[in-house]
Every structure is written in C-alpha cells, then in structure tokens.
Amino acid sequence: MSEGKSRLQKLFESGAFVVTGEVGPPMGADAGHVYHAAEALSGIIDAANVTDNQTSILRMSSIAASLLVQQKGLEAVVQMTCRDRNRIAIQSDLLGAWALGLRNLLVLSGDHQSFGNDRHAKNVYDVDSVQLIKMLSDLQRDGVFYNGKKAKGVPEFFIGTTANPFADPEELQLIRLKKKIQAGAKFVQTQSIYDIDKFEEWMEKVRAWGLHQEAYIEAGVLVNKSLRSIEMTQKVPGMDIPDALVERMRNAEDPKEEGIRIVLELIERIKKIEGISGLHIMAVGWEEIVPVVVERAGLSPRPTIE
Amino acid sequence: MIIASQKPIEEIRETIKPYKKVLIAACGTCVTVCLAGGEKEAKELADLLSLSGDQEFRVVTPKRQCDSEFLEEFDKDVSWADAGLSLACGVGVQYLAERCTGKPIIPGLNTAFMGTNRDAGYWTEMCQGCGNCVLEKTGGVCPVARCSKSHFNGPCGGSSKGKCEVNDSIDCAWQLIYDRLKSLNQMERLFETIPPRDWSTSRDGGPRKIRRPDVAIEEVTE
Numbered sequence: 001m002s003e004g005k006s007r008l009q010k011l012f013e014s015g016a017f018v019v020t021g022e023v024g025p026p027m028g029a030d031a032g033h034v035y036h037a038a039e040a041l042s043g044i045i046d047a048a049n050v051t052d053n054q055t056s057i058l059r060m061s062s063i064a065a066s067l068l069v070q071q072k073g074l075e076a077v078v079q080m081t082c083r084d085r086n087r088i089a090i091q092s093d094l095l096g097a098w099a100l101g102l103r104n105l106l107v108l109s110g111d112h113q114s115f116g117n118d119r120h121a122k123n124v125y126d127v128d129s130v131q132l133i134k135m136l137s138d139l140q141r142d143g144v145f146y147n148g149k150k151a152k153g154v155p156e157f158f159i160g161t162t163a164n165p166f167a168d169p170e171e172l173q174l175i176r177l178k179k180k181i182q183a184g185a186k187f188v189q190t191q192s193i194y195d196i197d198k199f200e201e202w203m204e205k206v207r208a209w210g211l212h213q214e215a216y217i218e219a220g221v222l223v224n225k226s227l228r229s230i231e232m233t234q235k236v237p238g239m240d241i242p243d244a245l246v247e248r249m250r251n252a253e254d255p256k257e258e259g260i261r262i263v264l265e266l267i268e269r270i271k272k273i274e275g276i277s278g279l280h281i282m283a284v285g286w287e288e289i290v291p292v293v294v295e296r297a298g299l300s301p302r303p304t305i306e
Numbered sequence: 307m308i309i310a311s312q313k314p315i316e317e318i319r320e321t322i323k324p325y326k327k328v329l330i331a332a333c334g335t336c337v338t339v340c341l342a343g344g345e346k347e348a349k350e351l352a353d354l355l356s357l358s359g360d361q362e363f364r365v366v367t368p369k370r371q372c373d374s375e376f377l378e379e380f381d382k383d384v385s386w387a388d389a390g391l392s393l394a395c396g397v398g399v400q401y402l403a404e405r406c407t408g409k410p411i412i413p414g415l416n417t418a419f420m421g422t423n424r425d426a427g428y429w430t431e432m433c434q435g436c437g438n439c440v441l442e443k444t445g446g447v448c449p450v451a452r453c454s455k456s457h458f459n460g461p462c463g464g465s466s467k468g469k470c471e472v473n474d475s476i477d478c479a480w481q482l483i484y485d486r487l488k489s490l491n492q493m494e495r496l497f498e499t500i501p502p503r504d505w506s507t508s509r510d511g512g513p514r515k516i517r518r519p520d521v522a523i524e525e526v527t528e
Contacts, residue, residue, distance in 0.1 A: 067362035083455070087502065109462040112472050114455055129461035131502045146502060158312055164463030172484045175459030175496050183499065237471035250311070 007075045007305055008047040008105035009158040012187060013217040016303045017271070020077065020189070021045040022289050023069055023125060025060035027187070035066045036215070038072035044280070044291045046302055047076075049050045049106055052079040053179055055236065056116025060137055061172035063097045070101065073207060077160070081110025086126035087135065091145065100157035106189065107133050109239055130179045133159060134162050135188040137151030137184025160187035163217075166195065166240035174205055181215045188215050189280045192222035192233070194241040196262045196269045205272050212275030223283040224249065224259040233284075307422070308336040308395045309429045310343060310415040314352060321412050322391055325361070329387035330414070331380055331402060333394035340429060343393030343415050351393070351414065369399055371398025377405065386411065420451075437507030437514065439505040445486030452479035458500040 020040055026033040050069055052062040066076035078097050081089060094105065109129045113121045123166050127135065135146045136159060143154045163177045169214055175187065187213075193199045199219070206212050224230040227249045234241050245262060252258035263281075268278055279299070283290050294300045314317075322328050330348045337485055338344030345367040347504040364382045369376040371394035380402065389410045392399040395417040397439060403411040419431035434451040442457075450456045454472045461480035464471025468481045487495055505511070519525070 109455055109457065111464070114472050125456045126505065127502045128455070128457040128459050128461075128501055134499065135502065162463060166466075167461065167463045168465050168467055168478070169461070169481055169484045172460055172480060172496060173463075173465075179459055179497070179499050240466075242398065 001059050002250050004156050004221040006047070006158045008077065008104050008232045009186070010305050011046055011303065012277055012306065014276075014303070017173070017299070018047075018216070018218060019045045019299050019302065020047050020049060020278065020280045021064065021076075021287075022052050022280075022282050022284075023048045023076075023287075024054060024055050025050060025065035027063065027095075027169055028059065029060065031068055034060070034068040035072055038069040038074045039260060041290060042074040042206065043302065044300070045105060046278075046292055047077050047079045049079055049280070051218070052081045052108075052110065053084065053116070055098075055111045056083070056118065058116065059117055061085075062101065063093055063100070066097070067100050068101050075104065076077050076102055077104040077106050078157075079106045079108065082125055082127055082129055082132055083109050083110030083123050084114065087132075087146065090127070091131065091139075094157070095153075095155060098157065101249060103156075103158060104160070104243060105136070106160045106162065107136070107185070108162045115237065129161060132178065133161060133180055133185050134183035140184075152239050159185055160189060160215075160246050161185040162191065164191040164222070164238045165193070165199050166191060167238050168260065170202075170205075174209060174211075177206075178209060178211060181211055186215055187218065187277075189218045190220045191238050192220045192282060193266060193270070194222075194239075196266055198227070198240070200269070200273060202251060203275055207275050212277075216277035218278040219273070219278045220280045220282065221263050221266050221270070223263045223281065223289050225286045225289070226255045226259070229259070229285070254306070256289075260296065263293055264297055267293075267299075307339055308397075308418045309340045309365070309421045309431075310337050310348065310395050312342050312351070312393070312415055313413070314518075315351075318351070318414055319355065320360065322355070322361070322389060325388035325410075327364075327387045327498060328355075328389050328391050329360045329380075330363055330365045331371060331393060331398070333398050334367055334369040336375075337394055337415060340423065341427075341504050343395075348393050351391075353374050354459045369408055372401050374401075374405075377402075381405065387430065410481060434508070436503075436505070437511075438504065440500070443498070443500065444483045445478055445490060445492065445495075446484045447486055449483065452477075452482070452497075457501065460496065504521045 050062045050066040053059055060078045065138045066078045069076040087163050107129050143151050161180045167173050230249045330352050332345045332348035333343050348365045353364050367379050368380050387465040391412050391414045392402050393414045399413045421429050421431040423429050431451055435452050454470050465478040470476035470478045
C-alpha cells in the first residue's frame with residue numbers, strides 16, 4: 001500500500017541521501033514552541049524525530065508533538081522508548097499515533113531515568129527495544145497482536161531504531177543491531193558521531209555483516225555552539241568525543257563557527273562512506289543553525305517526492 | 307541471601323518514641339551474616355537507644371524471624387513490651403506482626419535485595435526472584451536483576467568500557483554476559499532473540515505463593 005508510505009520511506013527507497021533532524025518537545029504544554037520549531041525546519045529537512053522524554057527529562061509527549069509538527073508541513077518521526085510504558089500502553093499509544101496520521105516510528109530503549117529530573121520514578125522495561133520492534137513488525141505483517149487478538153485496523157509504520165557505534169562491547173552491539181534489523185527495523189539512526197575514524201571502522205563491520213543492505217543507515221551528528229555545549233554532550237550516555245575536538249572548541253575565537261566547521265568536516269567524511277543512506281542532524285538548543293548546516297553541507301534543496 | 311541495612315538511628319528513635327518498653331528482635335540468619343540485624347547489632351542498638359532517656363529495651367534473637375519454629379522465646383518476651391522493633395528483613399517484620407495482635411512491630415532495617423557478599427562490607431544484588439530463571443541462556447549472569455533496564459537482547463547504547471550508563475560503579479550486565487558466553491564458547495546464544503517475558507511469574511502477577519501438596523501434612527483446598 002504505497003500511498004500509505006511516509007515521505008521518509010519513499011525517499012530512502014528512491015535512493016536519495018536523506019536528511020532528518022529533531023524537534024524536542026517543550027517542558028510544558030506550549031504548542032507554540034513546537035509549531036515554531038517545526039516551521040523553522042519545514043522544507044529544510046525531510047523529516048524530524050520528535051523525542052520521547054529525551055534523557056528522561058519530562059516533556060510534552062512525542063505523539064502529541066508529532067501531530068503538531070505535521071500540522072506545519074514537516075513530517076514527524078515518533079519516538080517510543082521502552083522506559084516509561086508497558087506493552088499495553090506502548091501499543092495503545094501507537095495505534096492512536098497511526099490513526100492520527102503519523103507514519104514513522106523510531107523505537108529505542110530510552111535513557112535511564114536517573115539522568116532526568118524525575119530520578120525517583122519507577123522504570124518499566126516490560127519489553128526491550130528488540131522485543132518491541134518484533135512485536136510491532138509482527139502486528140503489521142499479520143494483523144495480530146502479540147497477545148493473539150486480531151487488530152481492527154492495522155498500522156503500517158516505517159519502523160526505525162538507533163545504534164551506538166561507540167558503545168561496548170562492540171561485537172555485542174553489532175549483534176544487537178542485527179537482531180533489531182531482523183526484528184523488523186527498516187532504518188537506523190546512529191548516536192552522534194565525533195570520532196569519525198572509529199565510525200568508519202564500525203561501518204566496515206556493518207558492511208561486512210551486510211546490515212547496510214537490510215536497513216537504511218543514517219549517520220548522526222550533533223552541532224555544538226560552545227565549549228560548554230560540547231562538554232555537556234560529553235556527559236550524555238554513550239557519547240565518545242575526542243579531546244582534540246573539545247580543544248578546538250576551547251581555543252576557537254568564534255566557537256559557533258568552529259562548531260559548524262567541525263560538523264561540516266564530519267559530514268564530508270560521512271558522505272563518502274559506503275552504506276550510509278542519510279544524515280541525522282541534532283542541534284540541542286541551537287535548532288536555528290540546522291538550515292545553515294544543511295545549506296553549507298550542500299544538502300539543500302531537499303528532493304521533492306510525488 | 308537477603309541483604310539489608312539499618313535505618314538511620316534518628317528514624318528509629320522517632321518511630322519508637324511512643325513506647326516505653328521495646329523488645330528488639332534480631333534475626334539469626336541473613337541479616338546476621340550481612341551485619342545489619344544480628345544479635346551484635348541489636349545489642350549495640352539497644353545500648354545506643356538507651357542513652358537517650360526513659361525507654362527500656364530488651365533483645366531477643368530467634369534463629370529466623372520468618373519461621374514459627376524459632377519464635378517461642380520471642381512470643382514470651384514480647385508480652386513484656388509495648389512494641390517490637392524487628393531487625394529482620396521485611397518478611398520477619400511482617401511475620402512477627404501477624405503474631406502480635408494489638409502490638410506494633412516496627413522495622414529497624416531497610417530490606418535491600420537478594421545478593422552476595424563481594425568483599426568486607428560490600429554486597430551486590432544478584433536476583434530479583436522473577437519466577438522464571440533464564441540464567442542458562444545468559445551465562446549465569448542475570449539480565450533482570452543486573453541490567454539497569456532488564457534488557458534481554460543485549461546492552462543498550464549506554465554500555466561503556468564494561469560499565470553501566472547509570473553510573474560507573476555498576477558493571478554492565480551485558481558486558482559480563484558477553485565475556486562469560488565467550489569463555490564458554492557459547493557466542494551463538496547472543497544471536498538468539500529472547501521474546502517478551504511472561505512477567506506474571508514475577509511480582510506483576512500479584513503476591514506469589516508456592517504450594518507443595520507432596521510435602522503438605524493435610525490436603526488443602528483453595
């Protein structure tokens with residue numbers, strides 16, 4: 001049912017080099033914040049992840065904010081973590097998301113709640129991300145829930161997931177990525193890349209395992225605007241930032257420009273890597289720079305799709 | 307074994323404040339071994355609490371508070387007291403409370419986990435009693451109790467240099483599983499996708515019980 005396919009899926013399938021970004025929902029009920037962020041990125045990128053309480057910081061729901069994003073003409077990628085909901089709540093929310101017209105879904109474990117502002121909260125992890133991807137893919141293929149009941153109206157999300165090329169143990173992380181893809185993940189967004197040499201080595205392994213032929217792989221980059229920003233990024237779980245890049249930010253006369261230059265250099269290298277199907281740009285707290293990065297990286301204008 | 311730690315003395319003082327005569331019940335099993343609520347700790351606590359005034363304390367140390375077989379002495383002594391202060395795990399506290407109609411039993415410990423003693427003064431969690439053991443699949447390292455996210459299919463992206471993203475005093479369970487399965491030459495197990503768990507055998511199925519008709523004295527119908 002190709003007319004049900006998302007723009008993101010169609011673009012990947014067309015062979016285009018896809019560019020996605022992020023919209024972080026507000027710490028509150030302010031729709032205007034989401035509209036503003038979506039308007040700034042509409043037409044600039046192909047789709048935007050709408051984060052699910054990222055780093056466990058309580059924010060507006062990804063599904064609700066995704067709908068707001070799409071109202072401004074920007075396609076959304078709903079994020080769903082396994083941290084806060086059990087299998088009943090996850091599936092229920094996603095049925096609603098599909099019914100609302102949301103078509104892309106990114107499944108992830110979710111950062112532990114100890115990183116956020118509600119560290120005394122209970123976590124759920126009824127299912128892990130491999131199990132959730134499989135649960136949803138099976139539902140989409142067979143029209144039957146994991147509990148054995150038939151669905152009345154079956155979603156057809158374009159399901160993606162994440163991979164961290166810098167996490168340990170490296171081999172087991174690749175095995176897990178393979179399991180996610182076998183479970184039904186069709187696209188993969190990586191953790192932000194700073195150590196490009198290490199990423200190139202990782203992609204060699206991805207290619208050796210043939211994973212790039214089974215799922216579209218998007219390389220993640222994060223634009224830092226200051227020394228403080230890159231230092232904060234270092235503290236995020238799973239980040240691996242070479243000291244040389246931190247030093248560049250420390251010594252830069254114009255840290256903002258330096259941050260952009262670092263990302264552009266990374267993008268140049270990334271574009272040349274075999275098996276990469278797109279770029280996922282994050283700019284936490286500096287979203288207005290994304291159009292500049294896309295433009296200067298030669299990724300503008302974005303392709304149109306019928 | 308069950309691992310526990312003593313509540314702060316201020317909290318204990320506050321909870322026993324209304325009572326003149328307090329029977330401190332140590333427990334001779336797990337909490338003796340983990341140095342939280344054995345006879346020694348009970349006597350020390352009695353001495354400490356006696357300092358502050360007009361309350362009286364006695365100490366009794368049943369072999370196990372969770373077993374009626376060992377509670378005869380406690381039953382006698384508690385008749386003297388206005389309240390009991392149990393230095394057992396939560397099981398012991400509740401079990402004593404069931405026996406003491408009209409008499410409060412106050413917890414003196416925080417029951418922490420099922421775990422092991424790693425070093426002098428150092429205990430770590432090993433089991434959550436989920437009711438459906440998978441240790442044969444994971445090289446003898448429990449993903450439910452020892453992975454902060456109870457992942458069944460490998461580590462999250464926060465595993466770094468063998469440590470958990472929550473903090474680097476926690477070993478990543480999946481690093482341990484990986485190392486162990488590698489040494490056992492059972493790497494193929496890591497490629498298996500473990501399906502969603504049936505958590506009904508865990509606390510999620512409601513409070514659990516085990517009945518063994520083969521060892522029951524009388525036939526029980528439920």
